[in-house]
Amino acid sequence: MPQTKHIKTSIFALMLLVGTTLLLPARSLATQAYVFTGRTMGTSYAVKLVSAKPLSKSLWQEKINLRLKQINARLSMYQKDSELSRFNAAPTGQAFRVSADFYQVLKQCRDLHTLTAGAWDGTVKPLVDLWGFGTKGRRGTPPKPAQIKTALKRIGFDKLKIGDHVLTKTVPGITLDLGAIAKGYGVDEIARLIRDGGIENYLVEIGGELAGAGKNKHRKTWTVGITNPEKGFLNSGLYKKVRLDNKAIATSGNYRNYFEKNGQIYAHIISPKTGYPVENAVVSASVISDTCTLADGLATALMVMDTHQALALINSLESTECLIIRQDGREKTALRSSGFKTYEIGF
Template identity: 45%
Template sequence: MPWRPIPVRPAILILGAMILLACGGCQPERELRLAGKTMGTTYHIKVVAGLFTSGADLQEQIDDRLAAINASMSTYDPGSEISRFNGIDSTSESFSPSNDFLNVLQVAAELHRLTNGAWDGTLDPLITLWGFGRKGTVDRVPGDDDIDRALAHVGFGRIRLDPSGTIGKTDPAVTLDLASIAKGYGVDAIARLLGERGFSNFLVEIGGEVFARGRRKDGVPWRVGINRPDKGAALDDVYRAVPLTDRAMATSGDYRIFFQVGDRTYSHILDPRSGRPVSSGVVSATVVAANCTVADGLATALMVMGPKEGLALVDRLAAVECLIVVRQPDGTLIDHPSSGFVIH
């Protein structure tokens, strides 16, 4: 009987397939870069991904998630959840929010409590009055009576969060503007999406707010720059660089959105307690925290609180660090870092 070779190729193919399946992440890696527009700004994402990961599919998932958040919290969209809630003119009406909207409101309530009202999500009438809202700039200083009338309907305690999960108002005229934490929430949502899809090394940035997971493709920790707090500074003019791993970072400043009357500059950062632009001397506040929603809101609050009160708050909070920058009368910048803040 003639000798016949034993067929082995199918077994080799099966074994090869098993090795590929077992190896999972052994395929060559690349840094996938995605970018787009959302929430009136831009986003940029870097993902350390397998060579065959579809960037188009991932971008579609990211855009869909951001569109849902924008449809919830954009005051520029008359059909958004926040616009519909703001339109309620009764204290007896209850509103059933989406999980996104409710999650942000719960963080907002905690931020308001922690900062003793230095952060407040009900500044909408003041934002409009000073010309920083959806109705455009006014380039004038409101009168004291106008400010007092707007302040009469400001205060997060006027928002009712019911144990049932519904929300309402104790003042029918109170309205919400969550722009100071919505971008941070968007960053957290996309970081969660990427984690659920198996990615462990990525950087998510929306309008300057950031979350970093793991490391870059070359194994080096992610580094995020803080923009130089000068009115004429380019967006890529780095004042300080911060190494970031498994943390969020957000920066608030008074040097991008403002108007001038005579030699006086009025920033878009408003003090909820006075109804006027901040006058703490702080030009930039950066917060590093476990999630970007909290970091975003705290950065705004520190602009209002100033270095002494702000550092005292951050030092009481676990796993939160900050850098508060104050401009001196002669124009020099003075850094006020918390004890654990790391800069390069």
């Protein structure tokens, strides 16, 4: 996955894979809550609907599963027959027609690549694989500089030509990995499915990326938590709680996927510019925005960027805030965008 990612416990008693944790209140008789869970995109999902009107649980489970199956069939790099896998296998210069889902994600990828000055790059898969964090298996030693130099020739989102529902490779060997944005897109699409069904109160989570709207059963704004980033711990508690009021949140971290060699730690967030794991002391980045797709992509980009540049970028965007956690030695430092505190809840 591009600068791979993402790291959570939830009300649904499911251990998730990236940095936000779902926190829900105790049972209430005021309205009916409906919970749907399952597997998608190599991780778990959980959806909560709150309605005063009776809902068909079987129908909604079927609708959610069907939409997620459609998205996975288009954006998965693990399914050999997925649309993404077929594009990656296509020859250089061949115009590859893409679906509406693929095209929507591609446009947002292009915007993210430009917005982050290349820190977000969906073509970084060869480097991720080379370092042992991708689909080619793990490794315990760093690759050789010559190998990294060779892989860098196949990196660069600008080496893809995006037309009207058409995508074309302009250099041999380039591949696309949408893992750093696909979960966010999935969250947004399930949220849209729910709204189209006339339901205003919901919380959607895929692999720890979340979107919440309306109120919970207690007519309160949804509350979620940002996991305390600790190497070697699956459940290290919460670092912060935040409100999700018609917003989405995504977290990226590098504290669970790494290897150590000769006292040096190599984490899975790879810079698409240098070809090496980033060394900016950032262990976690959480982004709150209007869409989970944008939050998901930005969270990955902030892991790669210099922290001053990252904060400046987020402060320049409307309706978007971030919390970046740095770790120097044993000391953690929280860096917030100008408006992030408005979402925080004190413990």
